[in-house]
Amino acid sequence: MSDESTLDTTAIARLRKLGGDKFVGDMIDLFFQYVPERLAAARVAAQAGDLQAVEKAVHSLKSSAGQIGACRVQDLATQIEKLAVDKQADAIRLLLPQLEESITQVKPLLEGQRNPPPP
Numbered sequence: 857m858s859d860e861s862t863l864d865t866t867a868i869a870r871l872r873k874l875g876g877d878k879f880v881g882d883m884i885d886l887f888f889q890y891v892p893e894r895l896a897a898a899r900v901a902a903q904a905g906d907l908q909a910v911e912k913a914v915h916s917l918k919s920s921a922g923q924i925g926a927c928r929v930q931d932l933a934t935q936i937e938k939l940a941v942d943k944q945a946d947a948i949r950l951l952l953p954q955l956e957e958s959i960t961q962v963k964p965l966l967e968g969q970r971n972p973p974p975p
Contacts (some may be wrong), residue, residue: 863965867925902948911940921942928958
């Protein structure tokens, strides 16, 4: 998967314009502090068959990913959210590992965005 489909750097640029480098770093930190809790909640809910809880867990993850430009994370969370609404538990269990992998893939890309590239 290309970096462009994993990370939307224009979202990072927007954040940088809003609050500077420290703000970008803080948003990245918040995302990675928040992600494990949301993933765990989605996994537990999927195992229990609680699709409403899956929907809730991935909805907030989808929003957070969108704010920092984690495109693939946002796309997968959107798909899982829709599957939860449509009561497709088996499909959710197949996509959750992909969601986790996309978070692993985007982490170094986000870390690389902490400081602006030299002009």
